[in-house]
Amino acid sequence: MSSFFTGGPRERPLFPVPEQELYAFNGRHWTDPPREYIVPAVLPWAQPLGRSERTVVALRAIEVWPQALTLRVTVYSRDSLVDDPAEGLIDHRRKPDYNGLLIGVLYADGSRASSETISVPSASEPEAPVLRATPVGGTRFAVEHEIFLWPLPSAGPLKLVVQWTDREIPETRTTLDGGAIRAAAKDAAEIWPGLGKRQVNGLPVRRVGKQVALTPDWGTPVARAEEPGHAPGE
Template sequence: MDFPAWHGPPRDILGHPAPIAQFVARSEHAVVALQQFIAYPEGCGITLRITARRGSLPETVWGRLYGPHGEMDPDLRFGVRFPDGSRATPVDNAFPGWARPTDRPEPPMLVDVASESGSSADSYGCDRQMWLWPLPPPGPFEFVVEWQSMGIDMTAVTVDGTAIARAAEKAQPYWP
């Protein structure tokens, strides 16, 4: 069964990387960076790199960084904001399309797809994979992050939607 475009990257298209890698926010204890964008005809995959170091953080804060099942600190929030005022966060995704895949949700959507993480007593690193649907419009848009417990106030960086649209044109189907 093929999944609708808003569920995640297509399984039969080789996405193309967009030349975007940038820091979103840094504090004494944390770094959040946009590591890469992989563009497809109907959306793009985003790899968000999240890194933290304990330093002088109290155990109560450090212990909330990730839960017993690998879930991230609920204090970490992020999303996208487009020039037309539309926006999306992974929290917004309690939409009917998950229960009935044919129900088309209202765009845009930012969906958590996967996550890999590792930690030690004093450091934590995570690559969080997300899917942004539909493909962002050409021109600038914002990626926004907030992580109060790690010293990051709401911060927005500008992302080049035109570079993502150009990369999407180079995506190739697996089978002609």
């Protein structure tokens, strides 16, 4: 008796899949906090960065990574700030809203970074400092943010600058001890020493069925058949 369905199985499409194994850190300290690999040192330097009658922008703590830091910043208000705290209040735009909440940093050597610009993660190390604000929740009256900053400051003053015209907060500068921040980096602890590298011919590996998907930095997967008797990565 012949088969009713005459077509054979189709080849499965190739697509990225979630990693099932943690591989070694890729070394790009300027893109994101290495939170999967490092327990940061924490400096509990809570203090206001800017305020008006009904609104306070405050630094709650600083997380120090081996080559970067994260400012934990919360905006407090007596009236509702947002309907959804996950949207945040610091907005990177191509055309900055100079009436909205702006935050920036000024290094001792004169270099600077701010939320005025869009900081896109890059494969190569950037020449200028990187500042990237990410909302992390809260409530309608207390909205929390992480401000990722790379690189670590040198010894000397690190100035945080805040302005929010719509909330009547003028440009306000707060000076932090850059040397103390840099010194704290030595206390950041590595979680998984000796992890294997996720690299084959310079490209990250993803397994899909009986093939290995090599995912270039620009995100388009390409396939390579596994050779008999060889494990991926050999």
